[in-house]
Amino acid sequence: xxxxxxxxxxxxxxxxxxxxxxxxxxxxxxxxxxxxxxxxxxxxxxxxxxxxxxxxxxxxxxxxxxxxxxxxxxxxxxxxxxxxxxxxxxxxxxxxxxxxxxxxxxxxxxxxxxxxxxxxxxxxxxxxxxxxxxxxxxxxxxxxxxxxxxxxxxxxxxxxxxxxxxxxxxxxxxxxxxxxxxxxxxxxxxxxxxxxxxxxxxxxxxxxxxxxxxxxxxxxxxxxxxxxxxxxxxxxxxxxxxxxxxxxxxxxxxxxxxxxxxxxxxxxxxxxxxxxxxxxxxxxxxxxxxxxxxxxxxxxxxxxxxxxxxxxxxxxxxxxxxxxxxxxxxxxxxxxxxxxxxxxxxxxxxxxxxxxxxxxxxxxxxxxxxxxxxxxx
Amino acid sequence: xxxxxxxxxxxxxxxxxxxxxxxxxxxxxxxxxxxxxxxxxxxxxxxxxxxxxxxxxxxxxxxxxxxxxxxxxxxxxxxxxxxxxxxxxxxxxxxxxxxxxxxxxxxxxxxxxxxxxxxxxxxxxxxxxxxxxxxxxxxxxxxxxxxxxxxxxxxxxxxxxxxxxxxxxxxxxxxxxxxxxxxxxxxxxxxxxxxxxxxxxxxxxxxxxxxxxxxxxxxxxxxxxxxxxxxxxxxxxxxxxxxxxxxxxxxxxxxxxxxxxxxxxxxxxxxxxxxxxxxxxxxxxxxxxxxxxxxxxxxxxxxxxxxxxxxxxxxxxxxxxxxxxxxxxxxxxxxxxxxxxxxxxxxxxxxxxxxxxxxxxxxxxxxxxxxxxxxxxx
Numbered sequence: 001x002x003x004x005x006x007x008x009x010x011x012x013x014x015x016x017x018x019x020x021x022x023x024x025x026x027x028x029x030x031x032x033x034x035x036x037x038x039x040x041x042x043x044x045x046x047x048x049x050x051x052x053x054x055x056x057x058x059x060x061x062x063x064x065x066x067x068x069x070x071x072x073x074x075x076x077x078x079x080x081x082x083x084x085x086x087x088x089x090x091x092x093x094x095x096x097x098x099x100x101x102x103x104x105x106x107x108x109x110x111x112x113x114x115x116x117x118x119x120x121x122x123x124x125x126x127x128x129x130x131x132x133x134x135x136x137x138x139x140x141x142x143x144x145x146x147x148x149x150x151x152x153x154x155x156x157x158x159x160x161x162x163x164x165x166x167x168x169x170x171x172x173x174x175x176x177x178x179x180x181x182x183x184x185x186x187x188x189x190x191x192x193x194x195x196x197x198x199x200x201x202x203x204x205x206x207x208x209x210x211x212x213x214x215x216x217x218x219x220x221x222x223x224x225x226x227x228x229x230x231x232x233x234x235x236x237x238x239x240x241x242x243x244x245x246x247x248x249x250x251x252x253x254x255x256x257x258x259x260x261x262x263x264x265x266x267x268x269x270x271x272x273x274x275x276x277x278x279x280x281x282x283x284x285x286x287x288x289x290x291x292x293x294x295x296x297x298x299x300x301x302x303x304x305x306x307x308x309x310x311x312x313x314x315x316x317x318x319x320x321x322x323x324x325x326x327x328x329x330x331x332x333x334x335x336x337x338x339x340x341x342x343x344x345x346x347x348x349x350x351x352x353x354x355x356x357x358x359x360x361x362x363x364x365x366x367x368x369x370x371x372x373x374x375x376x377x
Numbered sequence: 378x379x380x381x382x383x384x385x386x387x388x389x390x391x392x393x394x395x396x397x398x399x400x401x402x403x404x405x406x407x408x409x410x411x412x413x414x415x416x417x418x419x420x421x422x423x424x425x426x427x428x429x430x431x432x433x434x435x436x437x438x439x440x441x442x443x444x445x446x447x448x449x450x451x452x453x454x455x456x457x458x459x460x461x462x463x464x465x466x467x468x469x470x471x472x473x474x475x476x477x478x479x480x481x482x483x484x485x486x487x488x489x490x491x492x493x494x495x496x497x498x499x500x501x502x503x504x505x506x507x508x509x510x511x512x513x514x515x516x517x518x519x520x521x522x523x524x525x526x527x528x529x530x531x532x533x534x535x536x537x538x539x540x541x542x543x544x545x546x547x548x549x550x551x552x553x554x555x556x557x558x559x560x561x562x563x564x565x566x567x568x569x570x571x572x573x574x575x576x577x578x579x580x581x582x583x584x585x586x587x588x589x590x591x592x593x594x595x596x597x598x599x600x601x602x603x604x605x606x607x608x609x610x611x612x613x614x615x616x617x618x619x620x621x622x623x624x625x626x627x628x629x630x631x632x633x634x635x636x637x638x639x640x641x642x643x644x645x646x647x648x649x650x651x652x653x654x655x656x657x658x659x660x661x662x663x664x665x666x667x668x669x670x671x672x673x674x675x676x677x678x679x680x681x682x683x684x685x686x687x688x689x690x691x692x693x694x695x696x697x698x699x700x701x702x703x704x705x706x707x708x709x710x711x712x713x714x715x716x717x718x719x720x721x722x723x724x725x726x727x728x729x730x731x732x733x734x735x736x737x738x739x740x741x742x743x744x745x746x747x748x749x750x751x752x753x754x755x
Contacts (some may be wrong), residue, residue: 037684039699043421046694058536090550091721096693108532116543123552123558124720127421127505128691133547134512144543166442166487167494168515173468175501183504195679294580295403298572301679302411306418311689313506314429315474316420324414326629342502345469367511 004222008230012204016234022230024180030192030242034249037188041311042180045131047075051095054079055085058106064117064143068099073135086120096122097132109147182257185250186341187310190333192246193269194276196241196299201280204231205372207292224373228365232277250341260340264347268336271357275329278364285371304330332356378606386607390581394611404577408619412626415565419689421557426510429473431464438484438525445521446477449684450490451513464498474500475510487525550721562633563715564688566623567649571682571708573619574653575625575660577612582661582750599748605743607692609654616650627719636722642723645718645732649711651655652739656707659746682708710735 016022051069055059068074077095080086089095100118108115116374119136123129166206175182208214217227238270247265250256283300287293306312307321308330325331332353339353394401428446432439446452455473458464467473476498480486486493497514499507552559585591594604624642628635660677684690685699686708692700703709710731717723725732 005535017634033680036699036702037680039696040684040703041690042694043690044694045691049693091727093717097571109543116544116546118687119545119547121547121549123549123560124716125691126552126557127689129549130512131508131553133549134508136547137545140543140545142588147543155421165492166518166525167492168518169494169496170511171496172499172504172507174644175504175507177505178499178507179503180504185503190743193682197434215715215721290580292399292403293405295400295576298576298679299403299407299411302569302572303414303418305683310387312421313423316422318417321414321417338502339469339471343469349466349470 002218004226005230005233006221009233012231014235016238019234026196026238026242027104028244030190030196031249033192034185034188035253036247038185038254039182041184041188042137043131044125044180045135046073048067048073048097048128048132048135048166049077049095050074051078051086051089051098052076053081053083053100054099055103056101056105060106060147061101061107064101065099067139071135071139074134076140078309083164083184090120091120093124095131096125096128097136097172099136112151132146141182181254182336182342184311185254185256186337187334188241189246189250190272190330190337191310193239193243193272194304194330194333196242197235197273197276198280199297200233200238201235201277202283202293202297203290203295204235204281204318206287206290209288209368210290226282228369228372231281231367232274235277235280236270236273237313239277240269243269243273244274255262256341259344261344261346262340264285265337265340267341268333268350268354268357271354271361272329272333272336274361275357275364278361279329282368282371285368304328307331309334327360328353328358329357329360378600378603381527381661383607383754385605386599386604387610390608391613394557394615396537404517404573404615405622408623409626411569412565412703413624415569416562416626416631417559419558419565421505421561422449422555423506423509423513425453426451426475426506427455427464427473428468428510429458429464430454430490431458431461431476431478431592433481434479434483436484438487438733439479441447442518442521443477445491445517445524447518449513452517462618468498468500471500474503474506474693475514475565503540538559541561541597542639558631559633559720560604560716561689562627562631563719564686566714567680567708567711568625568686568688568717569623570616570646570649570652570677571711573658574612574616575678578609578657579660580613580653581658583664584661590726601725601752602747604750605655605658605746609651609658613647614652617647620646620650633719635719637718638724641723641725641728642664642718645711645714645728645735648735648739649707649714650731652707652735652742653747655739659742659749662749681706685709686712688712704734707735709740710738 007185018344052065052068054065065076069076074097078085078089080089083100086098086100090098098120100120102116104116105115105117117140119133121129121133180236189202205214206216222230281299283293283296287296303324305316307317307325307328309325314325314331317325335353336350428445430446432443443454447454456463456467458467458476462477464478468476476496478496478498480494480496483493483495495518497511499511501507549555582591585594599607624646627633654679685692685703685706687703688708692703692709695703713731714723714728717728721727
């Protein structure tokens with residue numbers, strides 16, 4: 001059997017070696033994409049562009065606003081005296097948040113009546129809006145608290161009342177500063193690998209069919225399983241190289257800590273590569289032209305990407321879609337890669353993921369061999 | 378440019394599309410199914426975040442706090458653990474995204490000094506979920522805190538109002554309930570159209586080369602510009618159909634509020650389709666082999682469109698050199714346009730900047746594509 005597999009492997013490598021463009025495509029785009037996307041993919045909100053309308057002009061209102069100006073989270077882009085400017089600024093997306101302090105703010109404060117701070121938020125991006133509102137509330141609560149302590153010290157009678165306060169301490173594990181890159185860079189490694197490998201293998205057989213060389217292979221004594229195997233091995237080796245490349249960018253450039261066991265990651269990567277290779281080969285056997293393979297590629301890759309937990313939490317999806325995600329090898333690989341990078345967990349935790357990827361790989365490989373045999377007849 | 382030759386090419390292209398039903402089906406079904414699938418998948422709203430609780434005290438007060446968590450729709454308590462290692466295992470295995478730990482001296486401290494603290498252990502691997510979960514948890518705890526204060530004041534027979542010196546009145550515009558679906562789905566339409574559009578045309582020329590029919594085309598008197606427009610127009614019709622499908626699903630099925638005008642939508646969509654289709658065409662001209670064309674198309678469309686167009690990840694939060702790169706991502710403009718038309722009800726005049734960018738883009742690509750195509754064999 002090996003006697004027939006090895007020539008196919010050699011042939012594939014020769015094809016790759018003689019294709020200068022392909023070699024370039026294998027090395028440069030993954031590195032570039034890692035570098036660019038590693039910076040782009042993040043939900044963190046660093047600087048909220050803010051417009052300010054202060055109609056009170058009191059010491060209190062200025063104090064409140066200075067808390068926003070001095071915060072690194074807010075970036076005051078416009079200070080105005082007209083409500084119309086405020087709505088125009090929000091409409092044009094020049095500011096995401098507007099703070100409005102109406103006349104009489106300080107008076108209400110001094111009387112101890114709830115003085116309103118009006119906040120207008122552009123909800124177009126709900127995630128940013130939610131986070132920005134959280135920042136606003138924190139600053140406002142700090143201001144209110146300070147003002148209240150101040151007030152209590154001045155008013156004698158209240159001193160007897162004891163304040164009850166339960167606070168919540170934040171203890172993030174694995175990523176103490178909640179650095180967004182540490183979440184997305186490992187995810188990108190998996191996603192890029194998926195795109196590259198499926199794209200590479202999807203054309204493996206359909207190209208031979210279109211160019212007409214498949215007929216030559218078919219008249220040789222090779223069996224379908226052997227051909228599929230011979231096609232898989234070179235891409236597997238290429239895939240390992242790709243993963244090593246992007247992992248290196250993640251660790252060396254983005255400084256994402258790797259606290260786990262490299263061998264667990266290697267095992268996970270091997271199983272993931274097998275399942276994506278099998279997926280690509282299946283696409284290749286189903287299609288009769290390269291254009292179809294190409295379309296199907298898009299058809300398949302985007303769902304894998306969206307339904308993987310890379311950027312949209314799986315737990316927020318409807319139940320039916322959550323079942324779909326169980327068919328997605330990327331879903332499991334992301335757990336493995338994030339688990340080994342940040343959590344440092346081992347086989348005792350990750351075995352279900354590995355098992356699932358192995359099962360997907362087996363089923364897909366078997367199907368593509370069967371499909372291929374059928375298409376020969 | 379002669380209308381007769383342009384028409385001849387267009388008719389040939391239509392026949393070619395029509396007689397390849399498999400590809401046609403893919404072109405029509407692809408956006409349709411993707412809209413349905415992703416419309417449900419793209420959701421950043423966190424509800425029922427799985428948490429585990431570790432009540433080291435087991436008192437009435439600590440249980441009352443946990444009841445507050447139970448009542449919150451943002452949390453789902455999936456485990457009540459009794460030891461630290463159990464909690465570690467639950468978070469390691471990603472069964473829980475957060476753990477609430479109540480210290481053994483919780484009620485003692487609360488009764489003595491009035492100040493007690495509770496720990497929120499967060500799975501920091503997903504920083505966004507961790508951040509939002511912490512915000513929700515802090516709100517639950519402060520609700521509990523004021524409940525305790527009120528009941529204590531009650532017991533003392535005092536009716537003193539809690540002084541609340543300031544309230545934050547927040548008004549959310551355009552997306553009043555802060556539903557992530559409302560902003561992601563219009564962006565999703567743009568992403569799907571960018572992907573589908575580029576792949577519709579990306580093989581038209583390289584296919585002619587590979588099948589050998591290019592020799593026939595070159596021997597005809599057709600001019601490069603006639604060939605280009607003749608090939609683009611049939612796909613533009615197909616693109617319109619796809620876009621209409623996607624936009625209708627977004628507005629009617631997913632109920633994304635549509636506040637703009639149809640004319641603004643039609644104009645900008647046509648412009649965007651033109652850019653996307655001519656980019657696919659340009660790639661097809663530049664790269665003769667189908668595999669090469671498709672690989673480049675994939676590299677320049679799929680991930681950049683998804684990650685750099687601003688459809689989920691806000692562009693204004695990216696480092697400035699990445700922001701510069703996003704100007705090259707043509708989907709960026711259409712994402713901006715669609716969000717503004719859907720949620721803000723923006724008209725053509727409000728959208729002049731992105732429209733202008735798209736026009737410049739379209740012109741540049743068309744000129745490049747017309748220049749790149751030579752009627753020469755070899």
